Amino acid sequence: SQKIEQNSEALNIQEGKTATLTCNYTNYSPAYLQWYRQDPGRGPVFLLLIRENEKEKRKERLKVTFDTTLKQSLFHITASQPADSATYLCALDDYGQNFVFGPGTRLSVLP
């Protein structure tokens, strides 16, 4: 069956450092991979989308990589700030079918 894993439930880093979150999957061949941010008590908010034929995507301080051979995506936040503290969810998208979310990683950026 399909399985999505995200590195450790929680990740603590120091302000100014780069946060790296991992999304690994098995038994799935997504055409797209998306990352969402979720704050406590709120719904997820879309951040970035990367296609299966793209290796890397950037948006301001955010960078996403997608390796379909390793079945892995890395999500980087550079120059992290306390305001980046949230839960980050990866989601696999197979042309709109089987849109599946991972369990999320709770990031805490310490001042």
Added chain:
Amino acid sequence: EAGVAQSPRYKIIEKRQSVAFWCNPISGHATLYWYQQILGQGPKLLIQFQNNGVVDDSQLPKDRFSAERLKGVDSTLKIQPAKLEDSAVYLCASSPTTGGGNTIYFGEGSWLTVV
């Protein structure tokens, strides 16, 4: 542009009672989703509508959950009778179309506690 609206925000009911959640998607969005999110887990798709037709309801516990989207706009999710394990946040979301690469826009969620 107005976001996805959901109500009620919070609901506490006793087991075996019923509850209904309402959702109004972003105007013009053809696809509407209901997700269940249990604390500490990612959202799990319950049902997906394209206009007023069901695209995917494979994970909807049909013995107790039902959902409808009349006229292809608003939607209602009902649970009857509720069980303790139904305690979760019920997230409604919408996207412009069905198909790959769409951004999904979520509402704030309806928090259900079953006691």
